[in-house]
Amino acid sequence: MASVELPVLKPGDYGSDQDVRWCPGCGDYSILAQMKKVMATLGWPREKTVFVSGIGCSSRFPYYMNTYGMHSIHGRAPAFATGIKSCRPDLNVFVITGDGDALSIGGNHFMHAVRRNVNLNIVLFNNRIYGLTKGQYSPTSELGKVTKSTPMGSIDNPMSPLSLAIGCEATFVARSIDVHIKHLADTLKRAAEHPGVSFVEVYQNCNVFNDGAYKYATDKAVKADNVIEIEHGKPLIFGKNRDKGIRLNGMHPEVVELGKGITEDDLLFHDEQATQPTLAYLLSRMRYPEFPEPIGVLRCVDAPRYDDLLNEQVAQARAEKGEGDLDKLFNSGDTWTVE
Amino acid sequence: MSTEFESETEQSKTVLQIEEATVRFCGDSGDGMQLAGTQLTNTSALAGNDVATFPDFPAEIRAPRGTLAGVSGFQVHFASTDIFTPGETVDALVAMNPAALKTNVADLKAGGVLIANADAFDKKSLDQAGYAENPLEDDSLASYQMFKVPMTDLTRRAVDGLDLSQKEADRCRNFFAMGLAFWMYGRSLDPTLRFIEAKFKKLPAIAEANRRALTAGRNYGETTDAFVSSYKVDKAKLPAGKYRNMTGNQALAWGLMTAAKLSKKDLFLGSYPITPASDILHELSRYKNFGVRTFQAEDEIAAVCSAIGAAYSGHMALTTSSGPGIALKGEAMGLAVMLELPLLVVDVQRGGPSTGLPTKTEQSDLLQVMFGRNGECPMPVIAARSPADCFEVAIEAWRVAARFMTPVMILSDGYLANGSEPWRIVNFDDLEPISIKHPEGPVEGKPFMAYERDEMLARPWAIPGTPGLMHRVGGLEKQDGTGNVSYDPKNHQHMTDTRAQKVRNVAKLIGDQEVMGEPSGDLLVLSWGGPYGSCRTAVTKLQAEGHKVSHAHLRWLNPFPANLGEILGSFKKVLIPELNMGQLSLLIRNQYMVDAVSLNKVQGKPFHVTEIIEKAKTLLP
Numbered sequence: 022m023a024s025v026e027l028p029v030l031k032p033g034d035y036g037s038d039q040d041v042r043w044c045p046g047c048g049d050y051s052i053l054a055q056m057k058k059v060m061a062t063l064g065w066p067r068e069k070t071v072f073v074s075g076i077g078c079s080s081r082f083p084y085y086m087n088t089y090g091m092h093s094i095h096g097r098a099p100a101f102a103t104g105i106k107s108c109r110p111d112l113n114v115f116v117i118t119g120d121g122d123a124l125s126i127g128g129n130h131f132m133h134a135v136r137r138n139v140n141l142n143i144v145l146f147n148n149r150i151y152g153l154t155k156g157q158y159s160p161t162s163e164l165g166k167v168t169k170s171t172p173m174g175s176i177d178n179p180m181s182p183l184s185l186a187i188g189c190e191a192t193f194v195a196r197s198i199d200v201h202i203k204h205l206a207d208t209l210k211r212a213a214e215h216p217g218v219s220f221v222e223v224y225q226n227c228n229v230f231n232d233g234a235y236k237y238a239t240d241k242a243v244k245a246d247n248v249i250e251i252e253h254g255k256p257l258i259f260g261k262n263r264d265k266g267i268r269l270n271g272m273h274p275e276v277v278e279l280g281k282g283i284t285e286d287d288l289l290f291h292d293e294q295a296t297q298p299t300l301a302y303l304l305s306r307m308r309y310p311e312f313p314e315p316i317g318v319l320r321c322v323d324a325p326r327y328d329d330l331l332n333e334q335v336a337q338a339r340a341e342k343g344e345g346d347l348d349k350l351f352n353s354g355d356t357w358t359v360e
Numbered sequence: 361m362s363t364e365f366e367s368e369t370e371q372s373k374t375v376l377q378i379e380e381a382t383v384r385f386c387g388d389s390g391d392g393m394q395l396a397g398t399q400l401t402n403t404s405a406l407a408g409n410d411v412a413t414f415p416d417f418p419a420e421i422r423a424p425r426g427t428l429a430g431v432s433g434f435q436v437h438f439a440s441t442d443i444f445t446p447g448e449t450v451d452a453l454v455a456m457n458p459a460a461l462k463t464n465v466a467d468l469k470a471g472g473v474l475i476a477n478a479d480a481f482d483k484k485s486l487d488q489a490g491y492a493e494n495p496l497e498d499d500s501l502a503s504y505q506m507f508k509v510p511m512t513d514l515t516r517r518a519v520d521g522l523d524l525s526q527k528e529a530d531r532c533r534n535f536f537a538m539g540l541a542f543w544m545y546g547r548s549l550d551p552t553l554r555f556i557e558a559k560f561k562k563l564p565a566i567a568e569a570n571r572r573a574l575t576a577g578r579n580y581g582e583t584t585d586a587f588v589s590s591y592k593v594d595k596a597k598l599p600a601g602k603y604r605n606m607t608g609n610q611a612l613a614w615g616l617m618t619a620a621k622l623s624k625k626d627l628f629l630g631s632y633p634i635t636p637a638s639d640i641l642h643e644l645s646r647y648k649n650f651g652v653r654t655f656q657a658e659d660e661i662a663a664v665c666s667a668i669g670a671a672y673s674g675h676m677a678l679t680t681s682s683g684p685g686i687a688l689k690g691e692a693m694g695l696a697v698m699l700e701l702p703l704l705v706v707d708v709q710r711g712g713p714s715t716g717l718p719t720k721t722e723q724s725d726l727l728q729v730m731f732g733r734n735g736e737c738p739m740p741v742i743a744a745r746s747p748a749d750c751f752e753v754a755i756e757a758w759r760v761a762a763r764f765m766t767p768v769m770i771l772s773d774g775y776l777a778n779g780s781e782p783w784r785i786v787n788f789d790d791l792e793p794i795s796i797k798h799p800e801g802p803v804e805g806k807p808f809m810a811y812e813r814d815e816m817l818a819r820p821w822a823i824p825g826t827p828g829l830m831h832r833v834g835g836l837e838k839q840d841g842t843g844n845v846s847y848d849p850k851n852h853q854h855m856t857d858t859r860a861q862k863v864r865n866v867a868k869l870i871g872d873q874e875v876m877g878e879p880s881g882d883l884l885v886l887s888w889g890g891p892y893g894s895c896r897t898a899v900t901k902l903q904a905e906g907h908k909v910s911h912a913h914l915r916w917l918n919p920f921p922a923n924l925g926e927i928l929g930s931f932k933k934v935l936i937p938e939l940n941m942g943q944l945s946l947l948i949r950n951q952y953m954v955d956a957v958s959l960n961k962v963q964g965k966p967f968h969v970t971e972i973i974e975k976a977k978t979l980l981p
Contacts, residue, residue: 068827083832089824092834094695100662104669108628112824133658338648345650347618347788355551356604357406
C-alpha cells in the first residue's frame with residue numbers, strides 16, 4: 022500500500038507570494054520566521070490553518086503566511102476567530118494582534134475569547150507603542166512616556182497583558198521575546214499544541230517609534246539580571262552567574278541571593294499546572310526594574326473549550342431529538358385547515 | 361377536571377353575526393395582557409378567522425403599578441374576510457385598571473363594548489391615573505356599552521380553596537378576562553386549556569387556578585344578566601391549505617432555518633440581545649438539532665464579526681439586531697462587503713434615534729442600512745411586509761447573498777416582529793433548493809484567483825480546509841482577480857464600480873415589481889415594510905369607491921426592481937406613506953426624479969387606514 026504520510030513541509034512552504042512590508046529591522050520579521058519554523062514542525066496541513074488578525078503592523082501577518090487568513094478590523098480578530106472555530110473545530114486558528122489592537126479597542130473581545138476558552142492561539146506582539154498610526158502611546162506604554170499624543174508624558178497607568186489574561190482565567194499564558202528565537206519558537210509550539218485558548222505575549226521591538234523599549238531584556242550585558250526564564254517544577258533562578266532567585270515572603274515575591282544561608286530549596290518553585298491562577302498572576306506582576314521579568318509558560322491547565330461544548334450540544338440535540346425535520350416543525354402545535 | 365368545558369356550550373343568549381371584530385386587552389405590564397391577547401389570537405385563528413395583532417407594551421419590565429406609563433396592551437383583529445391590519449378603532453376594550461382605561465378608551469368605537477375591572481377603580485388607582493372622579497360612576501363613558509365587572513373579587517372566589525396567596529390568586533385575573541372575551545365571541549376554551557396544561561405542568565395549583573378563572577370568566581358572560589348578546593365571526597375564506605399562527609420573529613427564524621436546509625448548510629447566528637430582535641435569537645437557540653449554532657456574543661460588534669468568521673469558514677451566517685446595534689455593526693459590515701462573503705444582517709427596526717422608543721415601531725433605519733457605512737459600501741436591502749412574509753423574505757435574502765457573494769440586509773420592524781397572522785404551512789420539498797458550490801481545488805495547476813468573477817460578478821466561495829486554495833482576505837482594497845492588496849488608483853475605482861454593479865445585478869434575479877390595480881392611473885401608493893397592510897386596505901377601499909388608485913409594495917429597497925421607474929411614470933401622482941420622515945421618498949425622488957408626496961408618521965404606532973385614505977384623497981382629482 023502506498024504511503025499516506027503527509028508531505029514534509031519546510032518553513033519556506035509557509036511563506037506566501039506577497040512582499041513583506043514591515044520596516045527594516047522590525048521585530049515582526051523574527052516572529053514570522055519562528056512561526057513558519059514552528060508550523061513546519063507541527064505536521065498540520067497548511068489548508069487546515071487560518072490566521073486571523075485585526076489592524077496594526079502585526080496584523081499584516083496573515084498576508085505573509087501561505088495558509089488561509091483574514092485581515093479583519095481593529096481589535097475584533099478574536100470575535101472573527103470565535104466564529105470560525107465554532108463552526109469548524111477541525112481548523113487550527115491563530116489570532117495575531119498587537120498591544121493596541123488587543124488591549125485598547127479589542128479589550129472586550131480579548132477578554133471574552135479568553136474566558137470562554139475558545140481553542141484559539143492568540144499571539145500578541147507587544148511593542149508598547151502604536152506603530153501603524155505613527156507613534157502614539159499604547160495601553161502598555163510606561164507612565165511618563167512622551168509621544169506625539171502625550172507631549173508632557175503619559176498619565177495612563179500601563180496594563181499587564183499577562184495579568185489580564187490570567188484574570189480572565191486563561192488556560193495557557195506565556196511570554197517570549199522577538200530576538201530570543203529559540204525560546205520564542207519553543208513557546209509558540211507549546212501554545213499551538215495547547216487545547217484551549219493559548220495566549221503568548223511577545224516583547225517586540227519597534228525600531229522606528231519605540232526603539233529599545235525592551236533593551237533591558239535583550240541587551241546581552243544586562244538581560245540575565247532582568248529576565249527570568251521560568252520552567253515547570255524548577256526553582257526561580259536568574260542572573261549571569263545564576264546566583265539570584267525569587268523567594269516568597271508571605272504573599273510577596275522578593276529577590277534573594279543564593280548562598281549565605283539561602284539555598285535553592287528556599288526559592289519559589291514554578292508550577293504552571295496549579296489549578297488556581299494565583300501563582301501565575303503573581304509572576305505576571307513581576308516587573309522590571311524591581312524584579313526580573315518572567316519569560317516562558319506561566320500557566321498551562323486543561324479546561325472545557327467553548328467550541329467543543331457548542332458542537333457537543335449540537336450533537337447531543339441531534340442524538341436526543343433526531344436530525345431536525347422542518348415539515349414536522351411546521352406542522353407542530355396548533356394548526357387548522359382551510360378547505 | 362377540564363373536560364366538562366372542552367366542547368363549546370350552547371349559547372342561550374342572542375348571537376349577532378358580524379364580519380370582523382377588534383378587541384384590545386389593556387392593563388398593567390405584569391397583568392398578563394400579552395398572554396391574554398395571544399390566546400385570543402390563537403383561538404380565533406384556530407376557529408378559522410383571519411387574524412392580525414398589535415402588541416403594544418412599555419419599555420420598562422414592571423413600571424410602577426397603576427401608572428399611565430406602565431400600561432401594556434394587546435390588540436387582536438379577527439375577521440371572516442382577508443385582513444391586512446390589526447384594526448383601527450376597537451370594538452371591545454377590556455381595561456384592567458383606571459390607567460389602562462385612560463390611555464386606551466379614545467380608541468374605542470362609539471357604542472363599543474367596554475369591560476372594566478371595577479375592583480381596580482379605587483381611590484389610589486384613580487389618583488394614579490389622574491381621574492378626579494370614578495369614570496365608571498359618572499356619565500363620561502355614556503357613549504359606550506359599559507360593563508363593570510368585579511374581576512378581582514370574582515377571580516378570588518373562583519380560585520378559593522386552592523391554597524394560593526392573594527397575589528397568586530389575583531394574577532389569574534387575565535384568565536378571567538380571557539374567559540369573558542372568549543364567551544363574547546363564541547370561542548372555544550380548548551386551546552387555552554391545552555396551553556395551561558403545558559405551561560403550568562409543574563405548578564398544578566396554578567394550572568387549576570387559571571383553568572377555574574378562565575371558565576369562571578366564560579360562565580360569567582353566559583349567566584349574568586348584564587350581557588344580552590354575544591358575537592359570531594365566521595371562518596375566513598383564506599386560500600385552501602393548512603395554517604398556523606406566526607409572529608414575524610418566529611417566521612423569520614423558521615425561514616432562516618429553511619434557507620439553511622435548502623442550501624445544505626448549517627446556520628450560525630452571532631447575536632447580542634436587543635429589543636425587538638431578541639426573540640429571533642431565542643427561537644433559533646432551540647433548534648440545535650437542525651444544526652443551528654447560536655453564539656450570544658459580548659457585544660453587537662462581536663456578534664457580526666463572529667458571523668463573518670462563520671461565513672468565511674463556509675457556514676450560512678447571520679447576525680440579528682435592531683437600529684442601535686446595526687449602528688455598531690457598521691464597520692464590520694463594510695468588511696463583509698470588501699471580503700465579498702455571504703452574510704445576512706437582520707435589522708428589526710424600532711423608534712430612534714439612539715435608544716429612542718425600544719418597544720415601539722418605526723421604519724427609520726432605511727437610510728442607515730443603505731448608507732450607514734464608511735466608503736462606497738452598497739448592500740442589497742430587502743424588507744418584510746407582514747409577520748408571515750418574514751418567512752419568505754429570509755429565504756430570498758439568503759438566495760441572493762449566496763448567489764452574489766454579498767452581505768444582505770433584512771429589514772423587519774417591531775410591529776411585524778411581535779405581531780402575528782396566519783401562515784399557510786409549506787411543504788419543504790415544494791421549495792426551490794438553493795445551490796451553492798464551493799471550489800474543490802485548483803484548476804489545472806493554475807494559481808487560485810480568490811476574486812475571479814462570474815457573469816453576475818460574484819467571486820468564488822473557497823473555504824478553509826480545501827487544499828490548494830489557500831488565500832487571504834481582508835479589509836484593504838483588493839486587486840481584482842488575484843485578491844492581493846492593491847493601492848492602485850484605477851483598481852480602486854474599478855473595484856468600487858464592480859461592487860456597485862454586483863448589487864445592481866441583483867435586480868436580474870428578483871423579478872419585476874407587481875402592481876395591485878391598474879398599471880396606470882391618478883395615484884400610485886408606493887410602500888415598503890410594515891405599512892403594507894394599511895396601504896393595501898386603503899387602496900382597496902379607494903378602488904371600491906371608483907378611484908384610479910393602485911398600490912405597489914416594494915420588497916427590495918436595494919436594488920429597486922428594474923421596471924419601477926416605468927411604473928412610477930405611469931401615474932399622475934405618487935404617495936409614499938412611511939413610518940419615518942421620508943426616507944424612501946428621498947431615494948425615489950433621487951433615483952427617478954419623481955415628485956413623490958410623503959405621508960410621514962413617527963408616533964411608535966402603525967398607520968391607520970383612514971390616515972392613508974385621507975391623504976390619498978387630497979391628491980386625487
